[in-house]
Amino acid sequence: MSAISIKKTNKWDGGHSPFNLEYGKVMMWYFLMSDAFTFGAFLISYGTIRFSSVGWPDPNHVFKTYPFAPENVNAPLVFVSIMTFILIISSVTMVLAVQAGHNNDKKGVIKNLILTIIGGLAFLSCQAWEWTHLHHEGAWWGSNPFLNADGTASTTNFTNYFFTITGFHGFHVFSGVIINIVMLIMTCKDVFVRRGHYLMIEKAGLYWHFVDLVWVFVFTCFYLI
Amino acid sequence: MESTTAHAEHHDSGKKLIYKVTIILTILTLIELAFGFWMISIHNQLARHFIKGIIVILMIAKAYYIVAFFMHLKHEFNNFVWTILVPLTLFIWFIISFLADGDSVKNLRNKYDRYFESQSHIKIEKNEGKPNDTAPKH
Numbered sequence: 001m002s003a004i005s006i007k008k009t010n011k012w013d014g015g016h017s018p019f020n021l022e023y024g025k026v027m028m029w030y031f032l033m034s035d036a037f038t039f040g041a042f043l044i045s046y047g048t049i050r051f052s053s054v055g056w057p058d059p060n061h062v063f064k065t066y067p068f069a070p071e072n073v074n075a076p077l078v079f080v081s082i083m084t085f086i087l088i089i090s091s092v093t094m095v096l097a098v099q100a101g102h103n104n105d106k107k108g109v110i111k112n113l114i115l116t117i118i119g120g121l122a123f124l125s126c127q128a129w130e131w132t133h134l135h136h137e138g139a140w141w142g143s144n145p146f147l148n149a150d151g152t153a154s155t156t157n158f159t160n161y162f163f164t165i166t167g168f169h170g171f172h173v174f175s176g177v178i179i180n181i182v183m184l185i186m187t188c189k190d191v192f193v194r195r196g197h198y199l200m201i202e203k204a205g206l207y208w209h210f211v212d213l214v215w216v217f218v219f220t221c222f223y224l225i
Numbered sequence: 226m227e228s229t230t231a232h233a234e235h236h237d238s239g240k241k242l243i244y245k246v247t248i249i250l251t252i253l254t255l256i257e258l259a260f261g262f263w264m265i266s267i268h269n270q271l272a273r274h275f276i277k278g279i280i281v282i283l284m285i286a287k288a289y290y291i292v293a294f295f296m297h298l299k300h301e302f303n304n305f306v307w308t309i310l311v312p313l314t315l316f317i318w319f320i321i322s323f324l325a326d327g328d329s330v331k332n333l334r335n336k337y338d339r340y341f342e343s344q345s346h347i348k349i350e351k352n353e354g355k356p357n358d359t360a361p362k363h
Contacts, residue, residue, distance in 0.1 A: 011304065019305040026305070033309055040316055044323045051327030054335070054345035060265050077261050084254055092247045095295050099239055151348040209295045213288055220284040224261045225277040 028203045032210045035172075039214050042168065043221055046161040055148030057158045059223050062139075062146050067129050080223045083126045084215065090119025091212040094180075098205040101198025106187060109201060113184045116208065120177040127170050131163070139163075162222060169211070169218050176211045179204050246294045253287050 011018040019026060050056055060076035069075065093115040100108025138145035144159040183204045192198045257280055264276050293299035298306055334341045 011302070019302055021301065021305060029305075029309055033312060036313065037315075040319065044319055047320070048323045048327035051324050052330040052334075054331065060261075076265065077258055081254070081258050085251070088247070088250055088254065091291070091295055092243060095243050096240075099243070147349055152345055153347065153349050206296055209291055212295075213291045216284055216287045216291065220257070220280060224257060224280050 022199060024203050025199070025206070028206050032206060035210065036214075039165075039168070039217070042161075042165050043217060046165065046221065049157050049161065053155070053157065055150050055152045055154065057144070057146040057154055058149035061149070062134075062158075063130075063223060065133065077223065079126070079130065080219060083123055084219050086119055086123045086126065087212050087215050090116045090123070091209055093119065094205045094208045098198075098202050101192070101201040104193075104198065106190075106193065109187050109192075109198060110184065113180055113187065113201075117177055117180050117184065120173055120180065120208075124170065124173055124177065127166065127173075131166075134159075165218060166222070169214055172211050172214065176204075176208050179207060242294060246290050249290055250287055253283050253290075257283050257287075 063080060064074050064076045066073075066075060066079040066082075093112045097109050097112035097116060100106075100112060134140075139159045139162075141160055141163050142156050144154055144156045146154060146158065148154045183201055186192065186200065187198075192200065260276050260280050260283075264273055267273055267276070298309065335345075336342075
């Protein structure tokens with residue numbers, strides 16, 4: 001027996017997992033890779049249309065206000081930077097929850113999961129406010145009240161892409177919050193204590209970080225450039 | 226005894242790394258935002274494109290830190306990392322060809338479609354802060 005295990009040094013000779021990862025985590029990674037292609041296709045489609053248009057609305061003109069702002073305020077990038085930081089911080093608390101899980105620290109997992117869920121809900125509230133605000137200005141799928149940056153007439157491409165892509169991302173945030181709530185309930189019910197490990201938190205964590213990752217791209221493509 | 230202290234040390238350095246990556250992500254975001262604010266006052270198209278390029282590089286740096294450290298991919302086995310990264314290299318072709326295609330469509334329409342070309346130069350009077358007539362009435 002020992003003679004066999006000494007000879008087998010190649011990862012692909014069998015007898016052990018070549019990736020040294022559990023099945024669920026490997027599959028979560030491949031799901032996220034396919035999801036990256038979905039978001040990538042959306043964003044590249046947006047880029048293609050933008051490259052084929054002569055004019056495009058100025059994001060600093062469209063996204064220039066925040067909740068409870070005075071009338072006619074001109075504060076571009078302020079609200080969306082708050083949203084970005086909310087998501088980064090909730091990603092950090094998720095890493096801390098995963099790490100607490102490594103140390104079998106149930107209290108730490110619960111605390112950090114609750115913080116992550118609060119962060120996710122805060123982000124969703126911000127997005128709900130922004131969508132409502134834009135809808136009141138007349139923006140929706142198929143209607144675009146904003147002129148191009150150079151003052152020429154715009155098409156509805158801008159709002160169509162904005163609502164589709166931020167909506168798809170918001171749906172991911174929403175499902176991430178649901179997954180985290182399920183993880184929280186399972187942690188409170190000692191499911192992971194009985195299992196002896198908190199590996200499930202890691203998979204939920206991977207999904208949550210992916211949501212943050214996608215926002216890095218959406219934020220840059222729609223608000224900054 | 227030795228293993229428990231090693232475990233605690235590993236725990237501590239892991240936390241340190243998380244805070245370090247958090248600070249890096251925050252700084253990168255702040256630089257991005259600084260460029261974004263700066264760009265508002267710049268009207269030279271070439272300079273704007275240059276700044277946009279810098280913002281895209283910063284975006285990729287942020288993505289790297291999230292995937293490598295928060296998602297822990299840097300510390301997985303190399304053969305697993307390659308199964309994730311090799312398919313994603315399709316994006317290189319994907320982005321270049323589609324954006325070039327979009328640009329070519331614009332140039333072709335500007336050249337051959339007189340109506341498209343003329344429409345893209347008609348300026349519409351701005352009514353500040355209010356939706357214009359194309360917006361649906363509520």
